[in-house]
Amino acid sequence: MKEDFLEQFKKELLGCRAVAITGSYKNVGKTTTLNFIIRLLSGSEIGITSVGRDGEQIDAITKTSKPRIYIGGGAVVATAKSCLLESDASFEILDMSGIGTPVGEIVIAKSKSPGFVELAGPSISQQLTAVCKKMCYYGAAPVLIDGALSRKTFALPETADACVYCTGGALSCNVGTLIKKTLHELALLSVKEADAKTAALFDMTMNEASVAFCYSDRIEKSSAKTSIGAEKEVVGRWTDDLQAVFIKGALTDRFISGIMDSRVNVKKVRFVAEDGTKLLLTEPVFRRFILSGGRLFVRKGIRIIGVSVNPVSPDGGRLDFETFKSVLEKDTQIPIFNAKNLWPDVIE
């Protein structure tokens, strides 16, 4: 069973161009998951970088000891110069990116031997895309992107085409609570991609607008700079020939609730947002919308290829992983695993 899962997961990873490791909270095991994936893919030429800085030895905030990234030989790493030179692996320098960070210029280098390294990658979206492109050029497949907390928006979906979602006891040790929160997060991230025709219209229209209305024969752009507060306008424009509403940027509770409260028939209109990371909706509001027949799509979908669970919480509590897994499996096809269970000898 374990071997099957590892084989399948490895195949899935190798089929991606770039995989983002994102977390719902601090200390949910992102770095352990990254180390596990690195170990799983040993022998392949992978790329590794991070959004911002991570992999420090002691977590600056919770003061818990954080695991470091352990790479094998032949890995293409993009990190700040000082981090690279301090690493106990030796590197072949491939490229000086010209991108600066608070800790120095980002260097792209290939490890000649295994070792521990601290990751300090770019924190700006366009820079991250440029760095990943370069790493692919130097043969990295896939590129693993360690996403810092609450910046899950950066790597997805412009740069990464898949994501491993990390959660665990740090968020909640209560199985029921964690299941609910996890399912909700997964639901938001996995919202379906719009069809090609709608996607094309979205691309064309949303260059110059943040909210737009698709009628049967025309598109009208709102002058609103954000969807926040635009719910009144949406209701005002709700006519029989309104087919879709496009939203760029965050889609909030207030927006959806505002529309639901006006008692319009949400079944009739499709709502299209940019991607799953822009859906800032709480569980009750989202559930109400879906149960009323509301249809929500995204311009670019996110593929979640695994859920990694760290049962341990920093305050000493422990989540019942097996129960969590068996309950969660009833509602999702995405493989759920505990990195430490599968590979206790992951080096940290």
Added chain:
Amino acid sequence: MNWFDRDLREKTGIDGIIARLELQSALGSNLCRRLHPTSDTAKLACEYDNTEKCLPIVRNKSRYSEFAEILKQFKDIGGTFKRCEKRLTLDECELFEIKNFAILTEKLRKMPKPKLAGTAFSDLSGVVSMLDPNGEGTASFYIYDAYSPALSEIRLKKADIERKFYSADVTGRKSLSEKRAAVSEAEKREELKVRERLTDRLSVYCQKFSKTAESAARLDLSLAKAKMAADYNMCRPALCGEHCVKIKNGIHPAVKESVEKRGGRFFPVTIECRKGVTIITGANMGGKTVALGVIALNSLMACMGFFAFAQSFSFCPPDFISFLSDTQGAFENGLSTFGADVTKLKTVLEKMKNGTGLVLIDEFARGTNPAEGSGLVKALAKYLNARGSVSVLTTHYDGVSVFAGAHYQVRGLKSADFEVPDFQSGSGCAALIAEKMDYTLEKTDCHDVPRDALRICSLFGIDKELILSAYEFLKAKEESPDGEQTEP
């Protein structure tokens, strides 16, 4: 050059023009930022030569892109060169950058190219082979085993420990971890020794590195100047022995583009200004300021080693250029327009005591009462005409050109022939005037200024009664004994 100040840069718009240069490298950009005007004719001739030599390259698309591709990759690693010269041990990234610098230099050196003054591309093949001991021919850099047998041995030991790691148990791992840490330390120490040796060996090349970087910058800048010259049909400035500025069909690209965007026509400026004063007169909206702007920009460009935006351009590089016009910031300093004009003039006259310059003054004393103003401008013209600098003055006042060496008039509306239509709005008139206005400069022996103001007023649809009344006043003034007649 303290006369090359922000005010002159703004008035001439030179920064906007320089920004259009297509520089490829940071080295070229840095050199460009340090550009300043000079009156050294030998230096200028060198710069013009360099630009001319690059013209054949920029006219050949594939040759030009070959150079652009290579120059684009040159980074400014002057800091690394300095560290190397001081023998401060370089790290892997710095060694990587030097390796790439040397590889690019070798590529550039082997390319057929014109020999530009002030450039010398040294043979850095020794550096390339030093940083590529295995002859792999790659641009990447690593502290290769080949640099030290001791290093090679340490690394083998380390790899051995790492292999054992995965199959060991928990206690086994602990001791292997400690062994590994010790071996890693030894590796770092040996790598440091290698880097120290490399830094030492590279330090002898530092002068060559700097000279090469400077040469790449010069090549980049000369190519950019040549490309601009080709794109804008610029001409090589001719250097004269005597002080003068002669332009044939000169333009100011930014002004020309702006005029054409509005649907208008830009009239190129042809003028000869010698030692002493040249006067330009013309109607309102008549382009006198633009004419000064064309002279100023092209003279400044030529002083900085650029070609000129003209069919032909000759000059003697002046010791300074002063351009007095529409004084901005006057009110902030608590001065009236006139006060600001006078202050600036004082500075210019001071400069003239110590050098020969190019002085451009736009409508001096326009803000004062006409009697005093006219007297002042005549006095100024007389004063400047007796000096060695080349001065160009524009004015509204009659009779000033008597004291000048030459008088040019803007042709204006005088040869335009059209019915005065019944315009309601002013904007239609403005368009008509712009259409009929001829901004060509004509040399004249006449000492009067053109009288287009009233005509322009009537075109704008100003009340007929007012216009007729104005004509009456004008007629009366011309016939009265203290009317402004030409003085002997």
